[in-house]
Amino acid sequence: MSETDVIERLGAFSERELWTAKGFCRIERALDVVGTRSAMLVVRELFYGGTRFDELARRTNLSEAVVASRLKQLHADGIVERRPYQEEGQRTRDEYVLTDRGRGLFPIVVALIQWGEGLKDDHRTGVELVHRDCDAPLSAQVRCEKGHEVPLDQAAVRLKDEKYVTALRSRARKPR
Amino acid sequence: MSETDVIERLGAFSERELWTAKGFCRIERALDVVGTRSAMLVVRELFYGGTRFDELARRTNLSEAVVASRLKQLHADGIVERRPYQEEGQRTRDEYVLTDRGRGLFPIVVALIQWGEGLKDDHRTGVELVHRDCDAPLSAQVRCEKGHEVPLDQAAVRLKDEKYVTALRSRARKPR
DNA sequence: CACCTGACTATGTTTTTGCCAAGTCAGGGT
DNA sequence: ACCCTGACTTGGCAAAAACATAGTCAGGTG
Known part of the structure; x- marks a missing residue:
């Protein structure tokens, strides 16, 4: 198992001691x-x-x-x-x-069902989700906007507004 | 908005009064x-x-x-x-x-972050998930095993073991 | 051996989630 | 006007989730 089997943290907060998505990640x-x-x-x-x-x-x-x-x-x-x-x-x-917003949950629902189906450690017989046109099973796949299928070890994350976070952290350090 | 903007139920239990995923869906x-x-x-x-x-x-x-x-x-x-x-x-x-099982949660995590990012109705500044190689944003997409991107109105579901469910339901009806 | 400290565990409390049973309300039908 | 009933609401309660605080324990160090 590789150390890259996580989402790589980018930007000013990539260091493990600095990283926090808390309060920023939606x-x-x-x-x-x-x-x-x-x-x-x-x-x-x-x-x-x-x-x-x-x-x-x-x-x-x-x-x-x-x-x-x-x-x-x-x-x-x-x-x-x-x-x-x-x-x-x-x-x-x-x-x-x-x-529309509710339908946006579709990948979440599919991903949860798919992952749960993979457990097979309970009494349930399961459901199968399929593409009606070709009857092939569905799954939720992580892709980028260029269409590449992105495995976990090619994924990265950054905070959208690092300046804001930096300012917040500066203020938070003062009254200690 | 179309009536097909849901996952179509297939099989013996497709009728709305009969359908249940309860106890079967993982x-x-x-x-x-x-x-x-x-x-x-x-x-x-x-x-x-x-x-x-x-x-x-x-x-x-x-x-x-x-x-x-x-x-x-x-x-x-x-x-x-x-x-x-x-x-x-x-x-x-x-x-x-x-x-491996834990990494299988990757599409779920990406789908939740992506959906949450779309809300933009809170104070958070957000994170962005990208494909490290091309820096394009990530999303969780629903596809079939043939590679087709499957919109909600082309998705369908069936219970995996209808015979078992039928038997269950027959037994459940008796002691009423 | 004594001490430090990181990783918990235990206990009591608070908050949240969910259940049950009874009640309310309003739109139709008679 | 009265009644029915589906869709809730309410209140009390139980369970689950989470918190706060204090404690335990064991692997290192001195």
């Missing part, structure tokens, strides 16, 4: 939104075509209170929108539909 | 392992090259008790391995290194 914001088990299960069912409150509750096996709470939060975060619908002879209800 | 297993905020933050720092206990604690801003507990669990789940190391004049300690 994975934390992503985890604010979909970082609970229940939120992710609701999102999964939205991707599997669930739209109605009762079917989201049934499929996730979460309590109605939790499903209602997660949907409210996902709506507030712009992940779903409410759309009125009406079956004949019944009153108008809302269905929940993924927004 | 996203739940993935969430068992990395489904807490603290686990994901520790995994992030492992990808950013953190290996030592104290630097993982510093970078994640989690309490030492939580970092210790998460590392123990990640070790038990085969995500990291402990490797002894020794700096001169100091005693032997363990460092934590991602295993």
Whole structure:
């Protein structure tokens, strides 16, 4: 196993003692939104075509209170929108539909399912995700905008605004 | 917005009233392992090259008790391995290194960072992930094994073992 | 042997997440 | 007007996650 089997840190903070993504990396914001088990299960069912409150509750096996709470939060975060619908002879209800922002979670959902499927250390029989047109299995792959498939040892990270971070750190050191 | 902007359900359970991935989809297993905020933050720092206990604690801003507990669990789940190391004049300690299984989380981490970066609704300045060789930004893309880039409306899912599920459901209906 | 200190562990507490049961509310139907 | 019922909301509770503080332990060093 190589020492490069990590994302290389670039820029002024590349040194291990200086590096911090804490407070800068927006994975934390992503985890604010979909970082609970229940939120992710609701999102999964939205991707599997669930739209109605009762079917989201049934499929996730979460309590109605939790499903209602997660949907409210996902709506507030712009992940779903409410759309009125009406079956004949019944009153108008809302269905929940993924927004553009919500559909942006697609690689995350696929990546989690794919990784989980690789474990095979539980009782579950699993699902398979496929490309409908050719029936080939799906996976989430890390690529760059040039189209290269990028293995972990060719990945790098830098803080977007190092000047800002430098200034922050200078201020943080003073009142000690 | 099209009704196909979801993963199409295939197979015997494609009907919305029958569909359930609950108990079959291994996203739940993935969430068992990395489904807490603290686990994901520790995994992030492992990808950013953190290996030592104290630097993982510093970078994640989690309490030492939580970092210790998460590392123990990640070790038990085969995500990291402990490797002894020794700096001169100091005693032997363990460092934590991602295993193959742990590196398999790479698309998940990239997908979460990428999605979070797209939000831009917080104070964070963000990080950028790049392909070191060409400096082009990274993203997690959903592709099939034939190499096609698969948009959401061309994705489909089926339960792997429908016979088993059918049998389960038959048994579950009896004692009502 | 005594001491230092990094890596935990233990305990109690706080916060967050999730559950259950009961309740509210509003849109249709009668 | 009354009733039904789907979609929540509320309150209390339990479990899980995380924190703070103090403690333990063991590998080095002097």
